[in-house]
Amino acid sequence: MVRIENLTCGYGKKIVFRDLNLNFRNGTIYGLLGKNGTGKTTLLNTIAGLRFPESGRLEVMKYAPSKRQPTFLEDIFFIPEEFQLPPLSIAQYQRYYSTFYPKFNSYEFNDYLKLFEISIGDKLQELSYGQRKKVLVSFGLAANTSLLLLDEPTNGLDIMGKSQVRKIIAGAFTDQKCIIVSSHQVKDLENLIDHIVIIDETGVILNQSLADIGEKLSFKISFDPGDLEWSIYHEPILRGHAIVAMNTDGIENKIDLELLYKATVSKPKLLNSIFND
């Protein structure tokens, strides 16, 4: 779906990431994590053809995104963090924008809006930021594009809204699609993604499926100080420690994404060696 080889991107003289190598396959929901300024949005913009790489190779569904060919653009939908919707009603928005997406499904769009408790007759300009985001997410999912990019989709949403978005994205997912969700709010991706990519200033520091992570690492709360000796990463919590350790008993366990993220950022080489050996 997306093939990235030695990709370097930047803004003028400022390089955001250098020689990045990554692959995104269909049938997977990717969580793209990283600190602010590590290039998550730049990477998504580049995949969508909105920024051009300085060097390297980028291929998205056999297209070169920078050419912005209409057949490429109609099979990709990007929900950015900052967006502006036109002064139309939702019905008008659907009418005038859905014509650009051949696989757009109006029934699905109406269903998603109902789940979000938004009326199709509402005017976009009269909705709150969170509601407009929900409309955009509904539209993006109903467009049924092969590639869906979401940049901080839960920003500005209330607790219920975040949960609804996760549920609807998961429900709309099919094996033909690839979804890349970028976020710095790790908790928001729980129960949604099945592959995690963490990037920092040096490049990709973790690129693993949650299944592999669950197989090799264990996440637990320990009240025994002796456990800290063999932990990969630990942090104090009330009366104990949250621990990331090697999964020695082979039983897949629930992954604490936040803990995994912290462990990866603080000990990238160690984590890499665990998965590459």
Added chain:
Amino acid sequence: MQEVLSFKRLINVLGKNWYEYRKPYLLFFLSVTIFMAGWFIFSLVVFRNQMHMSPGDQAAIYFMGLYVSGCLSASFLFQDFSSKARAFNFLSLPASALEKLCCILFYGVLIFFIVYTAIYFLTDWVAVKIAGNLYSPEWQQSHGITQPYFRFNVASPFSLNADRSIFYAGDNFDLLAAFFPIQACFVLGALYFSKNSIVKTVIILFLLLFLFLTLETRVLFPSMPWGTTSVKSFSAYIIPGADGNELIVAHPSWIRNVVIFAARFLIAPAIWLACYFRIKEKQI
């Protein structure tokens, strides 16, 4: 070819653009109508001078309005690039750069020109009728105007009669032909400068004019024998001789014709082509 231009997609882009921007478009044309009607009322009622409705003055109003409103509106054609969020909508829309540009030029150049001309014609027609009543032959007689009395005719953009036409009288056709390249410069300026594009484009055009005049007067003319260009044409150079005779150095007339044709009809499309490539290279 489908990737560059699809008629169906173009129709979709035009429809979407109309529904999104119909209010600003209509408000703009309403303000042009009010401004033009206001001017005619002002000139008829305040100046109380029937000469302000002469065909020459009517044409002057037409061209002044055309240049001011055309260049002003052209500077707002790419407002989508004024913010990241709006630029995102423009660039990610599944249509080719050519289709997006065609849509902008359709509304900003073609529809603007047609609607502006129609607005002018209607307001001018009404103003001429009012002027005909206000400054009737009786009124003119009572104000000491001797025959032949001043007659009020609509300076129409649609007439082929040079006396009553805006476009075919004198050098007016060149004024019309010059409008499209100048407006195209403002369209290109709107693509290059996301903020204050009109001011920046005006400055650049003045700088280019200054550069051209400096080159002509400080570099070109000093390097040639003393003389002048012919009044009607840039293709001839007249050198006065000591014996009172003139030496005229002229290009073949076909070169002059080609240059005039290019100046009238090719500069604007060339600038639109530059706009196309600029859209293609736009990034967020």
